[in-house]
Amino acid sequence: MLKSMYAEHVATATREALATLSPRARTLLRLHHLDGLTVDDLGRMYNVHRATAARWLAAAREAVFDETRLRLEATLGIGEDSVVSIVRLVQSQLVLSMRRLLASQP
Numbered sequence: 042m043l044k045s046m047y048a049e050h051v052a053t054a055t056r057e058a059l060a061t062l063s064p065r066a067r068t069l070l071r072l073h074h075l076d077g078l079t080v081d082d083l084g085r086m087y088n089v090h091r092a093t094a095a096r097w098l099a100a101a102r103e104a105v106f107d108e109t110r111l112r113l114e115a116t117l118g119i120g121e122d123s124v125v126s127i128v129r130l131v132q133s134q135l136v137l138s139m140r141r142l143l144a145s146q147p
Contacts (some may be wrong), residue, residue: 046129050113070101075140
């Protein structure tokens with residue numbers, strides 16, 4: 042019941058968080074999560090060392106999580122610990138939602 046109660050809030054916050062990313066960050070997430078490119082593949086594609094591509098990817102993921110958390114805190118009026126618990130509760134849906142959102146965004 043809690044999962045369904047918060048799933049839409051998390052999906053909305055995630056969609057809004059993805060929209061705040063730079064085009065490169067969204068593209069990196071899309072290439073990695075939807076197209077299955079590895080960090081090595083991304084490094085070759087952007088002509089950078091794999092460690093740089095890994096940092097970019099990690100920064101994009103962190104930005105989505107942080108922005109999602111902030112938006113949920115504001116929307117639900119709850120603290121960071123509660124938001125983290127909610128995100129863990131709906132994590133599997135969050136991954137699917139992020140993939141779906143990435144697929145639908147330019």
